[in-house]
Amino acid sequence: MTNFLFGFAPFVLATAVFVGIDAGHEDIERVSRTVQISAGGTLHLKSFSGRVDVTGTDRSDVSIDATRRAPKDRLARIKLDIHGSGDAVYVDANKRDASWWRFHDDVVETDFDIKVPKGMSVDVNVFSAAVSVTGIDGSRKVGAFSSRVFLRDGRGPIKVHTFSGAVEIEAKPWSDGQNVDIDTFSGNVTLRVPESVRSTLTFNSFSGHLNSEVPLTLRDGTRRAVKAELGQNPAAGGALHFKTFSGSVRIER
Numbered sequence: 001m002t003n004f005l006f007g008f009a010p011f012v013l014a015t016a017v018f019v020g021i022d023a024g025h026e027d028i029e030r031v032s033r034t035v036q037i038s039a040g041g042t043l044h045l046k047s048f049s050g051r052v053d054v055t056g057t058d059r060s061d062v063s064i065d066a067t068r069r070a071p072k073d074r075l076a077r078i079k080l081d082i083h084g085s086g087d088a089v090y091v092d093a094n095k096r097d098a099s100w101w102r103f104h105d106d107v108v109e110t111d112f113d114i115k116v117p118k119g120m121s122v123d124v125n126v127f128s129a130a131v132s133v134t135g136i137d138g139s140r141k142v143g144a145f146s147s148r149v150f151l152r153d154g155r156g157p158i159k160v161h162t163f164s165g166a167v168e169i170e171a172k173p174w175s176d177g178q179n180v181d182i183d184t185f186s187g188n189v190t191l192r193v194p195e196s197v198r199s200t201l202t203f204n205s206f207s208g209h210l211n212s213e214v215p216l217t218l219r220d221g222t223r224r225a226v227k228a229e230l231g232q233n234p235a236a237g238g239a240l241h242f243k244t245f246s247g248s249v250r251i252e253r
Contacts (some may be wrong), residue, residue: 029068029075033082036061040138041087042121043114048094049128050110056118056135056154062089063115070108078108089116121156162187171197178238182249189242189249198231201240208244212251 043062045052050069066080081095093110110129116122121138124131128146136154145163152170157179160167167182167189174197182189193214203210203226216228230251231237242249 025071026069027072027075031064031066031068031080033064034061035064035082035084035089037084037089037117037120038087039117040119040121041089041117042123042138043089043091043116044123045091045112045114046093046125047091047110047112047129048107048126050093050112051130052112052114052124052126052132054112054114054116054122054124054131054133054136056120056137057115058118059115060117062117062120064091065113066093067111068093068108069110074106074108078106080108080110158182160184166190174199174238176237179241180238181241183243184247185245187244187247189244189247190252191240191249192252193230195253196231198234198237199229199240200234200237201228201230201242202226203228203242203249205242205244205247205249207246208248210242210249210251213253214251 043054064082068075068080070078077096079095081092083090094108096106116136118135119137121140122133122136123141125143126145126147130148131142131144132150133140133142134153136156138156140151140154140156141159142149143161144165147162147165149160149162149165149167151158155173155175155178158169159181160183162184164186166187167184169180169191171178171180171191171193174194176198180191197214201216205224210226214230216230218226218228220227
């Protein structure tokens with residue numbers, strides 16, 4: 001996972017609200033932040049468990065709403081760290097107190113609802129948190145372990161690397177030059193594209209299969225390694241790269 005240097009920048013608008021709720025041994029903390037960002041910036045987020053929902057909007061700043069669940073002492077020791085630096089916003093759901101060296105029970109489950117400018121790029125790394133990214137026209141990069149990934153309604157390039165989790169992508173509309181690069185160890189991939197799609201395609205897998213509702217022109221390959229083309233004049237379109245160990249890939253209209 002990407003390592004980030006975290007610290008609070010002065011242009012993070014202080015709109016935090018904390019609510020402690022006794023739920024047996026678990027407390028709930030709600031945090032809201034608004035961060036100013038330069039045009040065309042990037043959201044960098046890392047989290048362990050929970051979920052991450054990122055939505056592109058017409059706003060010019062980044063709005064972050066988080067719900068954190070853990071025992072009270074863990075919430076006090078492990079912080080949600082949010083800061084901005086120039087054209088980037090950094091979010092760490094589990095910023096640990098350096099003086100707290102407990103090995104077990106050191107994770108805060110966090111649900112994120114984040115709204116960003118639609119032209120922004122997104123770089124998300126999670127361990128066991130479902131990821132949904134909607135309406136982003138910048139690049140979308142997701143690294144995940146045991147997590148479902150759902151990307152839709154965007155035009156920018158896509159790069160997803162998962163260890164165990166399904167990947168679902170709605171690539172409608174399709175923009176010429178749009179690239180999709182998927183690498184998964186044990187998870188099926190579904191890609192939905194419009195009739196007008198044109199792209200080159202490569203597929204490599206140890207035990208997965210490639211199925212396509214969109215007609216393919218096969219250029220080279222076997223059952224486990226395929227080079228093909230979609231649509232007319234594919235070289236002027238994008239590039240689809242799929243690599244799996246035991247997951248299959250399905251391309252749908």
